[in-house]
Amino acid sequence: MKAVDDVSLRVAPGSFVSLLGPSGSGKTTTLNLIAGFITPTSGDLLIDGVSVSAIPPHKRNIGMVFQAYALFPHMTVSQNVGYPLKMRTKLSATERQDRIVEALKLVRLAGLADRFPAQLSGGQQQRVAMARALVSSPRLLLMDEPLGALDKGLREDLQLEIKEIHSKLGSTIIYVTHDQTEALTMSDFLVVMRNAKIEQIGPPQAVYENPDSVFVASFLGTANLLPLGVVGMSADRLTGRLANGEMITIPTQSASSFSSGDAACLLIRPEDVKLSPCNSGKGLSPGLRAKLVDTMFHGDHSRVTLDLAGAKFTVQLHPAQIAEFNGSGDVFISWSAERARLIPADR
């Protein structure tokens, strides 16, 4: 079995790249290959144009933040942070001390230099791990689900801080996560992985809006995917048959990549849907009739679950808009045609 297979990736210097995927998709293995903990059976790895496949981890000049922090429990915070300096540089004790203080300031832990890791909270330990990874100014920083063990509020704070640190330092960061929100908000580039292969690469917004596959569409955010049998198409229009036999014609740019008889999925994001009472929405195109099943209040938005031809369909609305649809009943949905995407059904 291959843990990663045919993964080709070029990372621009200074960029923030996230490897995103479900567990077992090969993202941590990819990170371990870059770190040098695993030697690839084939292929090569280049950093700044130089092959590092034969170079052991300790000579690669990489900083790394581990999910379980991996701080040295017998060393103080400042000894932990100073470790890479002691191993990699010939700095004097005072120079080292300056760099440690600087790194601790960057992660906002200046006052805790003499504590031991066990005396710190999870968030503080994560900051120490971060300071240790970046103290020797490595060209490349690897982060393996660094925020996975923290609770939500803290995770969001640290996401911001990591972004800030990234823009201050300018070093390249490769960040592994299974949290799609984290990947979307933090990265310059997104690498979606699945079954040991790269599924799609691109800037977060592009990947979110133009997923190549059903997997990517449903892994990022919430996706309404209407299965569609392609019946006919013209230059900018495609006609398909929905599961319930209803025919629908959609304006699309990608009509040429389908041929009649293909199975496709129409992707409509919950935030792109407009909901109207059944009688008023007639004639809107593209539009479909659906049955309201449930509404859920999320604070800043509400989620409406519809039954569309037997399948679940989610709509995101402003809480104020929900009032006119109380209870169940028939509703009419429409969406902005340029935001909907037609993607091939899952292989």
Next chain:
Amino acid sequence: MTVQEIDQRIRSRLVIKYNPRSFIVFLLLFPACAWMAFFYITPIAMLVYNSLAEDGLSILSKTVANPVYRSVFATTLEIGAASTLGCLLLGYPVAYALTVSRGALRGILLIIVGLPYWLDYVVRSFSWMVLLGQRGLINNFLLYIGVIDKPIQIMYTFLSVCIGMVQILLPIMILTLFAAMLRIDRRLMTAAAIHGAPPWKAFRTVFFPLSLPGVYAASLLVFISSLGFYITSALLGSPKESMISQSITLLAATLLKWSDASALSLVLLAITMAIVIVYDRVFSIDDLWGGKDA
């Protein structure tokens, strides 16, 4: 807070509530505790009584003052310390190898480590005589290659006693160290590597310091065990290498001086306990790192 509330608080602290879980714990502990109480605590109490019954505490001071016993105690501690050091030097690398090994290899190594226990240690001690004696394997070999021209004395020396004891105590050292080393998070070595430490430096700066609490614990266990050795020193040593247990046996079984034997046992017990207490004070440093599993 009203008087009733305070009263309630005090009551809730004083009354030990019936807890089915603690009852089960009690049930589980009871057989072993009863057994130990009867067969361990009782005889020791009788021992203390025996030694003090005739002349009171004076027998203890007489025992401590006796130069023969003093020198036997000194020899016992010396042999114990030397054997412990030997075990540590030989055992640490083996325990480390066990820690880094995986699967079947680890299983095989563990069987090899435990193998000596399949043979009684009296038999093993006798087998050392074949190896170390005047006409033993080592002397014959050294004579054959011409390093020596007449047999050297290995048997019945401090060295032969230590060799035998190290051989017997080594598995305890290895297994105790192994258990301690298993608790060290291997990912720390990975972290050391990626942050610039070559393997040897990663070991020296991370693994070794973290293994020290295990080293202290294993050494203490081996040292304490060594103090009670009897057969090995009797078979492999000269009277000069007499250990304290031999003296106790001699007093009790041959000379029938029961109160002297009891007093000597008591002194051994006191010394052992003192060592444990002092040792714990000096080396109990894992609290500093936030407990054993930090």
